[in-house]
Amino acid sequence: MKTLKKNICESCGMLMKSMTDFGTDSDGSINTDFCHFCLDEGEFTDKGISFEEKIARNIDMAVKFGMSKVKASNLVKNTLPKLRRMRKSTKSKKVKNNAE
Numbered sequence: 780m781k782t783l784k785k786n787i788c789e790s791c792g793m794l795m796k797s798m799t800d801f802g803t804d805s806d807g808s809i810n811t812d813f814c815h816f817c818l819d820e821g822e823f824t825d826k827g828i829s830f831e832e833k834i835a836r837n838i839d840m841a842v843k844f845g846m847s848k849v850k851a852s853n854l855v856k857n858t859l860p861k862l863r864r865m866r867k868s869t870k871s872k873k874v875k876n877n878a879e
């Protein structure tokens with residue numbers, strides 16, 4: 780079985796552990812920079828969201844995954860500004876799903 784190194788979604792900071800956690804590009808290939816909650820077929824599911832909304836949304840998500848609201852809030856506010864999506868455009872490197 781193939782092992783993947785630690786990947787963190789560059790949009791929400793979620794840890795992605797299996798292939799199904801990754802988002803997909805418009806051509807259907809896996810994009811290891813973003814999770815499937817954030818990137819679906821090359822489109823961000825929350826396209827146009829503001830930074831503040833994004834923070835609130837990510838806190839909600841972390842709470843759903845069992846984190847306390849305070850901890851989630853601290854984590855998101857620390858993590859989000861460092862993520863690539865918040866710094867530049869959505870275009871990123873691709874990893875081909877099947878080797879050629």
Ligand SMILES: [Zn+2]
Nearest residue numbers: 788791814817
């Ligand atoms: Zn994500």
